[in-house]
Structure formats: structure tokens, C-alpha cells
Amino acid sequence: MNEIKRHTLAVLVDNEAGVLSRVARLFSGKGYNIDSLAVGTTHDPAVSRITIEVLTDEKQARLICMQLRKLICVHSVKRLAAEHAIRRELVLIKVSAPTHEIRNEIIQIANIFRASIIDVATESLTIALIGDDSKAEAIQNLLDEFGILELVRTGMVALERGQYTIDEQTKEKGEFDYGKNVL
């Protein structure tokens, strides 16, 4: 119960100013560092989806979800269990590549990881990689010896496997809606 592990939360929110800080402050208020955060609009332009990864114990993760659900700007919240979630992030890595040989070597590594070369210059290469954190970590370790000039990650996005969606009408959702909005 008190074991600290990574929790992936998917949150649907109004696509409006200030919503992100309303969501983020629930974490800062309890002193948790958000491990990864990704925000973008969904197929409904009025709705954004936030994927948050946070390291905490089970009880606190549950508490944060309850507080999130209480916010008026939040439509739905779902905790994605590691075994049922597909998690991906995009990593861009700019590597130092001053010579022909080094460039070739880096390109080979990129190919093995099915990463793509998206920019080439005389002194550097930029690689784009899509994957989960283990893949990103592995390529990072290999590229370290060539000298990573810059690295940027989008933050993890995640969906549940199978036909389940975040919008399911459950008894619990009804219970939250009861006290949250308008009677």
C-alpha cells in the first residue's frame, strides 16, 4: 500500500486558460514532483487531455484523483494500470557528429532503435525517437559517448488497451458528479 511507484493519470479537462495550473497545483500543494506531463487537445477542440506521471504511493495517488475529479474544469480522470496502458513519448536528441565515421555510427544506432534522423548538419545530427522510457534511456546511454548536445522529451502520453475509454459512465463517476456540480 505504501510502496512508492509510478502512477499514470489521464485527465480530460476544459480547453481553457488556467486549467493546467488548477490541475498542477494539486500536486505542488501536496509536495509531489510531477515526473512527466503532456497536454494537448483531443478530437473535441473544447476538451484537452492531460497525461500526468507521478511517483507516489497508492493512497496518495487515490487522494489526488479524488481531488482532481472535484475540480469543475475536470471532466474525467482515469488511472491507467501499467499492464493495461500503452505509453509513448517523443524524444529529440541532438548529438555531436563532427566526422563522417561518427555520423555513420550514430545512424546505425538510430536504425536499430527505429529512430529517425530529422536534421543533419556538419557538426551534429538530430534524432527523433518514439517509445517508452526504457527505450529512451537505452539510446541515451549509447549516444552519451558521442556527446549529447541537447535532449528534449514531450512527456509521456498514454491510452488504455482495448475498447475501454476514459469516458466510461461508472457508479463512481456518478457519485463524483453528484456533489461536484449543480443541483
Next chain:
Amino acid sequence: MQMTGAQILMECLTEQRVDTVFGYPGGTILHVYDELLNYPGIRHILTAHEQGACHAADGYARSTGRVGVCFATSGPGATNLVTGIATAYMDSSPVVCITCNVDLPLLGKDSFQEVDITGVTMPITKCNYLVRDVSDLADTVREAFAIARGGRPGPVLIDIPKNVTTATTEYEPLSRSQHGKTGKLGQLMKRSSQDFKAPEPDYRDIDILCDMIRASEKPLVICGGGVVRSRADWEFEEFANRIDAPVGITVMGAGGFRGLNKLATGLVGMHGSQASNMAVDACDLLIAVGCRFSDRVALQPASFAGNAKIVQIDIDRSEINKNVETAHHIIGDAKRVLQLLNERLEQMDHTPWKDYVFSFKTVTEYDEADDRLTPRQVLDAIARIAPRDAIFATDVGQHQMWALQHLHFEYSGQLVTSGGFGTMGFGLGAAIGAQVGNPDKVVVHITGDGSFRMNLNELSTEQYYDLPIVTVLFNNGALGMVRQWQTLTCNGRHSQTTLDRGPDFVKLAEAYGIAGRRVTDVEQLEAALHEAIDGGRGMVIDCAIATDELVRPMVSGGGRITEFMVD
């Protein structure tokens, strides 16, 4: 019809049938105050300070059950509301605060009296808004009121830049019944899985609780603030009588259950009675209605009601299993849940269990002092002389706990007190709000010398609007509650808690144009109370009580509920 933002705001307040606003004008809210002159149906109470205005709106809301409204200008005007908003938030009181901000183009430029008040109040409001476009204003105000009063009530803040108050747009009047069908509120309702016309608790959950009650031999009910907010007094009393269970009352629940009902065990928790706390420890089923098990009630969550199955009835799902782990819960409005339970339950009898619980004390005996008034003497005199339906507003500290222990409240909204946030200085503002909202009732403001000094500038408001508030001041020349903690937990080292200084409260009251009386015995106190209450005039009655009187009993924070430090 084309209207300015300020006009639309006034029209929307009229839509909500707001007839009273508490507030304080300023530079950015200029046009709103100008428009106020055209709306004689909205009475504005000018307080001495924005904090007083917010407490007054809160007191108005708590005592009437309607939404309280307050106005403040940008910058310091807005930040002065913050303590008041947090107080309302912690106690789930429906307050709508309207602040104005600098012109939109000036936002974010550190302009004169600019503050990001929506950012500041994010953690202490149910929701807040910065209205950037005048065409959103009407919908925003409608949504704000619905959210403030709906579900679990709470404060909502609307921040309107000054140039939005002068911008014009088309305004279409809309009756309140139509608000949920259009605009933002319509969208909000549509995406919810609940039918907000008539949301119903889950009947299966109700049946499960009925079975649990039937199986229980030692049930205990806790009356929390949710009973008061839902005005479920009648249903709650019927429920308690029917299952024949003792009832412990929390600070916020006071008034939800008649204190004189023979099932009442008194306050529960840190300053809970012996009977309440022993019952919590011994019961086999604890049913908490509208109670969030704060750390002042469930002092030690792990051992709290250790022999019982805990059932929580609450409107807010996020309160379930937050502070204590429960065996079962029902989500719903207290009034409706209790109605459904009452329909299903037969009359029960738990005489042996009650005999056990009531073998413990429900009230604390205080020694009679020879030269000074005791807290109990003061409160007994108030109870004798004040009408039965008098409203009591308290500040925070020892006097508050004494009032909760010794006054027996009879209906929801009779007690206005800052429970969750513990805001010293809340009382006078709240009393003003309660008196404005209930002009036919007597309002008694119970305070201590520490709390009273914090916001006593509102005496000028009391005087100007001729509000007959009776302030009873427990003057022990100390910050009594903190001093009590120092006595009990800091080896009696009293650091900065002695208030051996002015002012002379009687002279001060007179300076504000309010009668002041200093009393040292019961006879003088009764005479002063009669003079004030029978004469229908505001008064400050300064009662000298002993400096080292303690609130008893007391369980230490985080301690087992039956381990009394003092009894």
C-alpha cells in the same frame, strides 16, 4: 438589450434574487458601484474592511441558507478577502465574491492595484473566473451562483477587469429555471452523468446501510456540517430517534441536531464530552452524516472508532476514505438520504447501549469562582435571557468551545462559527451578516478579547446600520486557547499569550457609538443582557473571567479519543 458589463452584473444579481451585497468600493470597481445606484432593490452594506465584508456575506449565507455576495476592488481589496474566502471554503459556505481588476491591456504589467486574484484564490474556491469578454459575463455569473450553492456549497470568485464593466453587449434576461439549459451551465450539466433536476442516492447503498443498522447493537450517529448545510434537522432527528442511537455533534454540525434531545451526547473529538468520545470508542457501527472526520474529530485516524464499521453519508465523493477508512458510504444530499433511510427503518430500541453511553458525562462541570464569572455562568445567563431562536455567531478560541459545550442549539443556521479554518476575527463580520439576513431575530456575538481585537473595526458598520448585535466578550486578558496549549504541552511557559494591555472595550464601544457595559457578576450580566435584548440595541458586554480557565475536557491532537489530557 445593449448593456454595459456593470449593468449586466446587476441584472444577473437580480436574476439570482440577490437583495443584499456586502462590500467596499475602489478604483477598478467604480462602474459597478455607479450602477448600484440604479438598483434600489439591492441593498449594499459598506463594511470597514473587505475581510469584514466577506465574513458578513459568509454569516449571511450560513444563517439564511442563501448565497452571500460580496464586492471588492482589485489588489489589496481582493487580497483582503482571502481569509474570508478560505473560511467559507473550509466550512462549505456558499459565497460569491465579485472583484474587479485593472483594464485588460494593463493585466500582467504590475499595474496600480493589480493582483492575480484568480491565481491567489485557486486553492480556496470551488471555482473562479477571470471574465475577459463582456459577452461571457452573464453566463459566468449564472454558473458561479449555481456552483456556489450546488452540491457541496462553497465560495466562488469572479474577477472582472474594469474595461469589461464598461464594455457593452446584448443582454437577454433569463429566469433561473432556464439557466441550466443554456450557455456554460448547460454544457456543464450535459456532461454529467447525474440528473441534476432530481439526483438520487443509490437505493442499493441505502438498503445495505439499513441491514447494517439492523445488525448493530451499539450504533452511534455523528451529526456533521452536511446536516446543517442541507437543512436536514427534521430528517436527522427522526433518523436518530428511530434507530435509538446516541448522537455526537461536531462543531460544524451544531444546530443540525437539537442539543436538548435526550440522545445528544454533546461535542465529539478534541473537546468532546466523555460520553461522545467513549461512545466513539465502544460503538460497533458509526454513521457519520455530512462529516469529513477532520483531525479535530478523528484525532488519531487509525484508532478512531476502532471497534466499529464506519459508514459515511456525504454529498462529496472525495471525502470518502480521505481521513478514515470506511466500510460503506452513501453519496447524496443528507436530507434525501435520511428521508430514504427513515422510510425503510422501523423503530428500534438500544436501551442497554444508551445506558452505557450516558453513564459518562455529557457536560463539563466548572468550579464556581468567588470573584469572577465562569464561562458556564455567562453562557447560562445568555441561554436564559436570549430568545430560543436567537442566532449565535462566535469567534475562535476558548469562548467558541465553551459556547458549543453549553449552549443548546435548536436549528440549522442558529450557530455561525468558523470550524475548519478557525478564523479569529470571524465573529463580528459574521454577526453583521446574520443580523442583516435575519432582521427579526436576536443575534448574539460571542467573542474573546483576542479575537475581538482583530476585526472590531466592524463596530462602525454595526452602529451605522443600527444592527442590534449583542457582543458578549469573554475577557480573560489572554489568548486563552493558545495559552491552554502552552499550559498543557509547553510546561506552562506562556509565550506571547498574555494580553495585559488595552483597549478599554467599554470606552471603545462608546467611541463607536455603541453602548458598552463591564460586568463582574451574574446579576450585572443579566441586567446588561436584558437592557440590550429587550431594548433591541447593539451592545458590547465585557465579562471578566479567570485568565487560566481551561476548556475541558481535552484530548491532545493526534491522541486516542478516550485519552483525556484534562477531564
